[in-house]
Every structure is written in C-alpha cells, then in structure tokens.
Amino acid sequence: MTLGSKIAWDDTVLPFQLDRSDVRGRVARLDGVLDRVLEQHDYPPVIESLVAEMALLTALIGQTIKLRWKLSLQVRGDGPARLIATDYYAPAAEGEPARIRAYASFDRDRLAEGGDPFAQIGKGYFAILIDQGKGNLPYQGITPISGGSLVSCAEAYFAQSEQLPTRFELSFGRSTMAGEGETWRAGGMMLQTMPKASPFAKEGASGDDGLLAAEDILEGDEEENWSRANILLDSVEEMELIGPHVQPTELLVRLFHEEAPRVYDPQPVEFGCPCSEERVRNSLSIYSAKDIAKMTTDEGVVTADCQFCGAHYRLDPATVGFEANGDD
Template sequence: MTDAILETRPPRAVADDTVLPFAVEALDVRGRVVHLGPELDRILGRHDYPAPVSRLLGEAVVLTSLLGSSLKFEGRFILQTRTDGPVSMIVVDFATPDAIRAYASFDADAVAAAIAAGKASSPDLLGRGQLAMTVDQGGDMSRYQGVVPLDGGSTFEDVAHTYFRQSEQIPTRVRLAVAEMLTRTPGGAPVHGWRAGGLIVQFLPESEDRVRRRDLDPGDGPEGTATPVLDDDDAWMEARSLVDTVEDIELTDPEVSHERLLFRLFHERGVRVFDALALKDQCRCSRERVQGMLEQFSAEDVSEMTVDGEIVVTCEFCSTHYRFDPATLVKG
C-alpha cells in the first residue's frame, strides 16, 4: 500500500465511486471518505423509486460502502432494516473487495401520502423497527451481527453512532449525504443522476485509557448506581468538531475531491492518505444459482409457482428476470 501526506491543496479531480482511507496521526484518528456517482445512479435508476426512497437507499449504500470497505478478509458486510415505516425493508450487500448491490421494499401509497404531507424525511420513511449490520466471513466461520433499534426519529448517521458506541465502543463520527443532480449534455438535453458521499472518522489511540468513554447502563449494578462520566479526549474533541463542519454539498459536489475535503479539514494537523478502492455495482445472482434454488422445491410447489406455463424469478437487487420451464426443475 502506498501513502502520501497532503501538504498543499491537492489539484486532483474527483474520483467517483471510490473509497479513500486516511489517517490523521496527530489526532490518533483514522477514517475513510467515499464519493459515489455513476455506480450509485445505476443501482437507483434500475428500480425507478420515488425520489425520497432513492435518497434513503442512497444513504444506506454510502454507509455500507464506508463500513464494508474496511473488511480485511474475503467476505460480506450486509446492512438490513425491518421497520413499520413506508419503507419497510432496505438491504445493502457489500462483497469484498468492491461489489455493492442494494434494494428497498416500500408501500407506494404510504410513500406518496408521506410526500404529500411533507413527511418524507429519512426517519419518517424508516419508522420504528431495527437495523442489523452483519459481517459474514464465509465458509465455516461464524457470522457477527449487531442490531440497533430504530425509534422513528433515527437517521442512518444516528444509527451508525449508536452502533459504534454500543457494539464496538469506538468513538466514531459519520457524515452521509445524497443529492439529486440535473445536468445537460453539450446539445442541451437534461440529464438526471444521483450522487452521494460520506465520511467516517474513528478515534483509535494506542492507549486504552484515552479511548475509554462514558459507560453504558450500569446493567447488573445495584439500583441507583451512577454511570461515571468521563471527559472526551482533547484530540477526539478536535477531530469530531472538524467533522461536524462538513456540509452536505462538500460530500456530493463533483468539484470537491476526497483530497480537497480532507485537506480542508485536517491540513493544520497533517493528513495521510492511502490507496483508494474503486467500487462497482455488481449483483451476485445467476441463472445457475436461481435454478439450484428452484430445484429444491417439490413438484407441488413448482406447480403452484407456474404461471402461463413458466416460472419467472426476478432478482430484487438487479431486476434481472429468469424464466424456467417447470418440466426441467422437477427431479424424476
């Protein structure tokens, strides 16, 4: 892995659909910044979602990209919500090292009503339920899953902060932004597209005493046991304050590169960047996989799934239609 220290404002162009890891050693923080363009636009465009649903799913894709790209082994990172809101389920699947797929299930009438009532923000659409983050190492390795409740007022940024505070106990700050873009071709024709960006910064000092945070609930302690309050480390307070100055437009503007944003935030302390990782929209479905699944069903089940002499299976992620002759699926 190569690295470079940003000493002057870098003139680099924006690298769409990439994650750039970085470190600010003076503040003991590490992080990643992501810009998504054409690949995100393909994910959202193939489903023709209402704009607020696309924006919500885009936020989930950005968060998953930031977290999934940190895996150092061959596996998957899966973000999934199940809620009572107009958008009842979101699934984003990141397969290392670089493949993303995603979809949302929603009640079209409920979403339309939310838009009409001016209540189509991310918390409004998510509602109450839970969000699960799963790390799948494949093979015989066990899965790790963290579950965070959604209380009807949570954004994906809120969920990320809760997850790292409770499950990982790592001071973390996350920023996410999604924008609907309208540009024009040289001939003047309008072109619609989606862009998104995100930033994650984590406090990772060598000394455990410096990372120790406010304890969680006293748990099994005697009734009335107070939760000790510890001051935040000065370095983390500075890093967190800098991240909080990031505007949405800085994360989605095609003129603001990863390096330019990081230089703006951390040039006084010095920021080191590492090799960027390119991301791509890529589904893992195939005709062979779908057929293998269908062959597990009984003849009666296959008959019930048959419509007009064929079985049609549509991948929720990439919208690909697979058509099968029922006679080829039933084992003699």
C-alpha cells in the first residue's frame, strides 16, 4: 500500500470511554515504534507479523493498567515460533512516553514461510505478567492458546482470567510513504466493559477450547450495550486504523457518536530497552568465580547479549560474580 504523510497521532495510545455503553477503550498507532522494535532483528516475515501483532496488543493493554513499572505479554508454544515476548514500561513521569520492546525465539528450519503466522505457535499458553516494582509481588495470569490469532488469545485471557469482556481490532503491515522508503504502520482499537466489583458469569463456557467468552459474562443491559458497541466497531476499515488521513478522534466520532464518546489525554509511546552493563553485572552477581570461569570465552571475557535490543556487553571476569574483586 502507498500512504500519504505522517500524522501527529503516530506512536500514541488514546484512551476513551463510551458513556452510554459503559465501555472503555483505547486507540493505538505504532509506526516508528514498530520499526525500531523490528529493526533490532532479522526476523522472517511470519515472525515479524507475530511480533507486530503482539506489540500492538501490548500497547493497548499496557495503557489500561495503572502501572508503576512493567507489563509483559508472553506466548509460548511447541511449534517453530517458541516464544513471543513483549514489555511495556510505564512512563517514568507524567507527560513522558511509555516504552515498548519485543523479542521472538523461533526454529527457523521448522517455519512454514508463507503460511499462517499463528499456526507457527502450536499448542501452548498466553500470559500476562504485571510487575509493579520493588516491594510488590508480581502478578501472572495464564490461559491456553486458543482461537486463530493472538487477538483471540488476548480476548480469551480477559474473559477467562479477569471476566472482562474485551474486543480488539488490529491492522498492521509494511507500507510505503510518499517520497520515503518502506516502513511499518500499525493501528488498533480495544473495547472493554468497565470493571465491576462482582462480575457475573453464566454456567458453562461458549468460547474456544471451553474458555469463557463475552456472552458468558454479561446479561441484560450490559450485554445489549456490549453488543451494540461491537457492532459499531465491526464497521471500522483497515485504512481508518493505519492510514494517515483519519485522526483517532475523528474515527471515534464516526464509529461511536451515538454512544457519547469521551477522550482523555493521549499517551506517547516509544521503543525502549532498559538493559545496561549494571543490570548484566547484577544478573551475574549470584555466580561464583568457578561459575564465571566457565562462562569466560577464549578471549578472556564474559559476554552477554540483550535479546530485545541486541546490545552486546563484554566484561572482565575478575569484576563479575559474588567473588569479584570490585575493580572495573
């Protein structure tokens, strides 16, 4: 596809609420962020697609949670795509951008190039991990891989683990800007019922693989409101999500003007990886000098690579581990 100029909403997440439906949502645009995430690696197209979808989900989900530090999404499977992992770091201060990074582990020889990217995962699980930082116990929720996409997995997770009906509509891919080279463009929207103190769940489950679905959780006016909002979202077009000519605020008015949409301050997002030499040293601090010696290369150094951003660290073995001499 060929697109026009860059818009001011690139690399942002816009929170909104549909007052009439009692539904909250997010509109996300990841453009330069996705380029930065994927340029760190030489992924085959099927893996790029999975990473792009996961990064977009992460941006949408991360902005819904009151984070002090980090939200992580992970998909682990027994297929050639063994792991897709993403991290969303909360802004360090009000007005600053959130940060996203992503990584994939895969068996290149087993990949079916040109096939369905989701089918490369096989059987496994989808997990959301929330780490609120020092002094707080991390939270982890897990559901089986289900449906036919990472979107389906995320929707099943929220229905099953949180009993929050949730809907995602995503679009992403490579595009050519006028007068520029090929870049990634991605856009998506998330709808979610407002959290209730005591969510209702009917007996049985109608979702994929016996998991709960939205219709199993809602009844009465809530079910009607949720259905109406989803029917309106069904009319969204791919170019409205990723194209340069429709602003997210305009899109919300087009889709949901009868639902009284209310928008909040947008959250800028950027690529970011917090890895550092200090963090590497801390991770090695549990090892003895004997262990460090086994990690030392023929060149006489201990090396470490960040799987997310590709940073390469070379350390003097005498300065790492709990028996280190403390000299740099």
